[in-house]
Amino acid sequence: MTAGSPIAKMAKMPRFLPVLVLLFLATACGPGSGSNFGVASFVNENTEGTVGIGNAQSGGDKGNSVAQSFRLTEAADVRSVSVKLERRGTLADYQSLTLSLDTSATGGEYPAGTPLSPSATAILKVTDITDPRYYRFVFPSAVALGANTTYWIRLKASYQISSSNYIAWRGYQGDPAFGYADGVALYLTTGGSWSDSLIGTDTDLNFTVDR
DSSP states (O other): OOTTSHHHHHHTSOTTHHHHHHHHHHHHSOTTSSOSOEEEEEOOOOGGGOEEETBOOTTOOEEEEEEEEEOOSSOEEEEEEEEEEEEESOOOTTOEEEEEEEEBOTTSSSBOSSOSSTTSEEEEEGGGOOSSEEEEEEEEEEEEEOTTOOEEEEEEEOSOOBSSSEEEEOEEESOGGGSOTTOOEEEEETTSOEEOTTTOTTEEEOEEEEO
């Protein structure tokens, strides 16, 4: 092996370089793209599975909140949730989207409507949401979640309900075999009840819940 050979050069490379490469790859992977930190996730989408938050639909009564339920196989302290969103139309820069982690309402398979704890809420300005991609909501402190319990990712818009100006949550609608087996998607009606009548029972929304 000569001093200038490729093998000799590799032998002189710092031992920590492979670690740096792995750290770069982990950072470059967005939610749903191979992240090792997700404790629960669903990553699959098509056009039919997109659900508007605060999107008025003809003949419907969709309100300003949308939710997706999930379950963990083991208890975990989570610090953020990422959801795939896109902005449609024009929204004022003072408007926002609030993400909360809820339990199920007593006696019902729908969100309780109040966060698990004061720290189980995070806010994102709608002007920070542009092209379709995962947007991360970071909690002020870790939120403790238990195993085999139904939780809800609930997104609530501060803007007025509109048919053209709203934030859309990307998801999947189709063969249940390719959907999310541990949860369902619902929206809040203008009358204050949760429903899936306008989006279908086979709709699941993209998310990752991270430590």
